[in-house]
Amino acid sequence: MNKVLRMFFAAEGAGKWKVLACLLLGNIVQGIGIAGLVPLIAVVSESANQEPSAAATYILDGVRTLGIEPNLEVLLLIVVGGIGAKSAINLLAMRYVGYTVADISTYMRRRLLTHLLNARWAYLSRQSLGRMAQTVNGMSVRAGQAFKLSATMLSNGLEATVYIVVGFFVSWQLSLVAMAIGLLITVSLSRFVKQARKAGKKDAGQTNELSSLLSDAFLGIKSLKAMERQADYVGLITSNISRMRKTMRQKVISKEKLTNAQEPLLVIFLAGGFYVLIEIFQMPIAQLLVMGVILQRTVKTINKLQQQYQQAAVMEGSYDILYDMVDEAAAQAEDRGGSKQPSLDQGARFENVSFAYADQDGPVLHDLTLEFPARKLSVLTGPSGAGKSTVTDLLLGFQQPASGRILVDGTPLNELDLVAWRRMIGYVPQDLMLFTESILANITLLNPHLTEEMAIEALKAAGAWDFVAGLPEGIHTQVGERGARFSGGQRQRISIARALVHQPKLLILDEVTSALDAVTEESICRMMKRLSQDITIIAISHRPSWMEVADVVHKLEKGRSVKDNEGKERKAIGEQGT
Numbered sequence: 001m002n003k004v005l006r007m008f009f010a011a012e013g014a015g016k017w018k019v020l021a022c023l024l025l026g027n028i029v030q031g032i033g034i035a036g037l038v039p040l041i042a043v044v045s046e047s048a049n050q051e052p053s054a055a056a057t058y059i060l061d062g063v064r065t066l067g068i069e070p071n072l073e074v075l076l077l078i079v080v081g082g083i084g085a086k087s088a089i090n091l092l093a094m095r096y097v098g099y100t101v102a103d104i105s106t107y108m109r110r111r112l113l114t115h116l117l118n119a120r121w122a123y124l125s126r127q128s129l130g131r132m133a134q135t136v137n138g139m140s141v142r143a144g145q146a147f148k149l150s151a152t153m154l155s156n157g158l159e160a161t162v163y164i165v166v167g168f169f170v171s172w173q174l175s176l177v178a179m180a181i182g183l184l185i186t187v188s189l190s191r192f193v194k195q196a197r198k199a200g201k202k203d204a205g206q207t208n209e210l211s212s213l214l215s216d217a218f219l220g221i222k223s224l225k226a227m228e229r230q231a232d233y234v235g236l237i238t239s240n241i242s243r244m245r246k247t248m249r250q251k252v253i254s255k256e257k258l259t260n261a262q263e264p265l266l267v268i269f270l271a272g273g274f275y276v277l278i279e280i281f282q283m284p285i286a287q288l289l290v291m292g293v294i295l296q297r298t299v300k301t302i303n304k305l306q307q308q309y310q311q312a313a314v315m316e317g318s319y320d321i322l323y324d325m326v327d328e329a330a331a332q333a334e335d336r337g338g339s340k341q342p343s344l345d346q347g348a349r350f351e352n353v354s355f356a357y358a359d360q361d362g363p364v365l366h367d368l369t370l371e372f373p374a375r376k377l378s379v380l381t382g383p384s385g386a387g388k389s390t391v392t393d394l395l396l397g398f399q400q401p402a403s404g405r406i407l408v409d410g411t412p413l414n415e416l417d418l419v420a421w422r423r424m425i426g427y428v429p430q431d432l433m434l435f436t437e438s439i440l441a442n443i444t445l446l447n448p449h450l451t452e453e454m455a456i457e458a459l460k461a462a463g464a465w466d467f468v469a470g471l472p473e474g475i476h477t478q479v480g481e482r483g484a485r486f487s488g489g490q491r492q493r494i495s496i497a498r499a500l501v502h503q504p505k506l507l508i509l510d511e512v513t514s515a516l517d518a519v520t521e522e523s524i525c526r527m528m529k530r531l532s533q534d535i536t537i538i539a540i541s542h543r544p545s546w547m548e549v550a551d552v553v554h555k556l557e558k559g560r561s562v563k564d565n566e567g568k569e570r571k572a573i574g575e576q577g578t
């Protein structure tokens with residue numbers, strides 16, 4: 001069975017059963033309406049001086065037992081009433097479909113997002129932003145649409161079955177011809193469904209690829225515009241766009257081929273069918289008149305079904321991408337560590353730690369031994385690419401050492417409850433990022449336990465309160481697209497406030513003052529020094545202001561710990577006498 005059709009039964013909740021019940025009821029009512037055509041044949045046959053069929057006589061007698069005289073008006077009323085009621089019930093079914101579509105899209109979005117956010121950092125950091133956004137949003141919507149399509153297909157499938165059953169009841173020859181015609185058209189045109197499936201798969205893949213390229217471009221739009229190199233970038237993605245155009249054409253053409261080939265084939269096969277019914281089965285013309293209606297509706301419904309099947313085949317590509325990503329992200333679920341509750345009273349220690357990234361030739365860290373004493377300010381310094389951010393990633397539990405151990409208060413990091421450990425951490429990354437929200441929301445992330453007063457305290461501690469208080473809307477000011485309303489330094493200070501608001505025990509700052517002037521940097525350094533009486537701070541920097549306030553300086557070069565230039569690798573415990 002087509003994956004999209006399976007979607008109907010895979011949907012969570014009671015919605016699908018309500019839809020199915022309505023569809024069944026609607027089609028039974030329609031069946032009664034269509035069955036009304038059968039005695040109609042008898043009435044027509046009588047006027048043509050022909051014997052009514054056994055089935056017609058049976059139904060006519062049945063109607064008479066209800067005390068109703070089955071004249072032309074009554075029979076027409078049954079036909080119109082049955083078909084009309086089916087439409088009303090169908091509308092109700094489609095209402096439930098609408099609810100379920102919204103539920104499925106929401107559910108898929110949440111499910112994928114949860115799996116992605118809970119995946120290992122090593123996996124997540126390799127994913128394309130555009131691809132993830134497109135899949136969480138666009139593909140999840142398509143999953144909902146797929147449900148709608150599957151419900152419509154089911155409805156048409158039931159309708160075709162009703163026609164065939166009613167037709168069979170009247171004349172098995174008619175049903176046979178209808179089924180044969182439906183089958184012949186379906187088989188003759190099945191290659192267009194295959195073409196559409198192929199194009200749909202390509203289209204979904206290319207859309208995701210383009211989303212990924214576009215999100216990169218929009219992130220770097222300023223530098224492209226500054227150098228007037230947008231045209232170069234358009235050239236870079238032109239081949240992708242051209243390939244998409246080709247795929248779109250294939251999609252449209254295969255759809256049109258199917259739709260337009262169905263009509264002539266229908267006429268040809270119907271003519272053949274009538275020929276068989278008249279010449280071989282000797283069906284009287286009067287009977288054929290009404291039978292023709294059933295025959296034509298049956299085959300038309302089968303045609304519609306095939307068109308929808310083709311649409312479903314196109315959708316399969318998006319469906320595959322969505323489910324592959326859900327499965328992949330679920331398989332990459334992060335190990336949440338051990339059960340020991342973390343503390344940070346003595347400090348963290350790297351003991352002969354070596355580490356290599358999966359796609360790198362050699363190790364990035366070599367036999368590294370480092371101490372980060374509690375309630376001290378440690379600075380990690382060294383040239384670009386030396387491995388400083390990798391050290392903090394290991395401490396965050398984002399990566400695991402190839403050899404050696406990381407100890408927190410003497411307990412190996414992998415035995416600690418990682419969730420509890422990270423809740424103790426405030427982290428400000430190098431490539432910081434504000435959300436397109438208010439300053440307050442950027443700091444509290446709308447966590448109900450974090451109040452506005454706590455956010456103001458954090459802003460004060462981060463040296464940002466003066467400029468925030470001076471804004472007309474203060475802490476409620478919108479930061480603009482990814483913080484575009486503020487300078488790099490202001491963004492850095494808001495990010496520091498975000499890291500401080502939940503009162504962390506360990507604060508990790510990765511080059512956080514790189515965009516600040518010397519005066520502001522010094523004031524932040526002094527503030528961090530003060531904070532380090534209560535919080536363990538690890539700052540990555542090579543700026544003198546940080547060296548001034550540091551209790552410990554660890555210098556890294558090519559993944560190894562070295563003495564800094566003046567040979568003053570400070571040992572906090574020794575120097576501070578603690």
Ligand SMILES: Nc1ncnc2c1ncn2[C@@H]1O[C@H](COP(=O)(O)OP(=O)(O)OP(=O)(O)O)[C@@H](O)[C@H]1O
Nearest residue numbers: 125357359360364383384385386387388389390391
């Ligand atoms: N996700 C990754 N996958 C593969 N290699 C990586 C990854 N992240 C970093 N590296 C490599 O690891 C080495 C150390 O990188 P790291 O970011 O830790 O250095 P750094 O000292 O923080 O540099 P910088 O000061 O420039 O930020 C570099 O050679 C880098 O190419």
